[in-house]
Amino acid sequence: MELNGTRNGKTLNIALKGELDHHSAEYTRNWIDAVLKDKSIKELVIDMKGVTFMDSSGLGVILGRYRTLKERGGRLSIKNANKSIDRIFRMSGIYTLVDCTGM
Amino acid sequence: MAQNEMHISFSGLSQNEGFARMVAGSFAMQLNPTIEELSDIRTAVSEAVTNAIIHGYENKPGTVYMDCYLNDNEFTAVIRDEGSGIEDISLARQPFYTSKPELERSGMGFTVMEAFMDTLEVASEPGKGTVVTLKKKIGQDQSQ
Known part of the structure; x- marks a missing residue:
């Protein structure tokens, strides 16, 4: 998993590239959490364009980061999820919690 | 007797x-699946193998067995571990239920397998292990 973060004021954009499964979950989680230690980040945008595979382990990572942002009164958005990934997101009801763009 | 079969075991x-879902997907290619059908198989296999590793063996050493079959237009994957087993299968299959919330699991593994495959069977015995059987007919979904 490759992660690329771009900061713009209170917003952090993270572009993911690779396969988000149980194997890559820990690295992805630790990477994002290290950046989120900066409490001035209030909005996290996760760009899924480069994610070629995701299963429910990936969903767990995203739901966990949603909780972190929610605790500090911030928000999380997801963009550019492919059809299969979108289906898992829909199934989980995550779209009632996070914003989603660029489908 | 299956028309074609494949058996592997791995740590x-x-x-x-990633290896397991790629192998299962490659084997299923013989049925000419659509991209969506192939993605469904890879995702469901990934869920079953992940369960064997996290819940069956709880990250302790163990072997995961995967048997795949092609019968006419139907793909079957049987994923087996000899790990801790599941006490209450119907509870484990509930959406959002996880026995390991501390690991930030979504609890959606079985739900995803059910949604992406035609049938899902789970057999388990505490202390002995778990067998997950996934089946999917290829070329059935006209909407894709």
Whole structure:
């Protein structure tokens, strides 16, 4: 998993590239959490364009980061999820919690 | 008797999750699946193998067995571990239920397998292990 973060004021954009499964979950989680230690980040945008595979382990990572942002009164958005990934997101009801763009 | 079959076993290590779903997907290619059908198979297999590693062996050493079959237009994957087993299968299959919330699991593994495949069977015995059987007919979904 490759992660690329771009900061713009209170917003952090993270572009993911690779396969988000149980194997890559820990690295992805630790990477994002290290950046989120900066409490001035209030909005996290996760760009899924480069994610070629995701299963429910990936969903767990995203739901966990949603909780972190929610605790500090911030928000999380997801963009550019492919059809299969979108289906898992829909199934989980995550779209009632996070914003989603660029489908 | 299956028309074609494939059997592999591998260490229950997370780095083999990608390998297992790739192998299952490659084998299923003989049925000319659509991209969506192939993605469904890879995702469901990934969920089952991940469960074997996390819940079956709880990240301790163990072997995961995967048997795949092609019968006419139907793909079957049987994923088996000899790990801790599941006490209450119907509870484990509930959406959002996870026995390991501390690991930030979504609890959606079985729900995803059910949604992406035609049938899902789970057999388990505490202390003995778990067998997950996934079946999917290829070329059935006209909407894709």
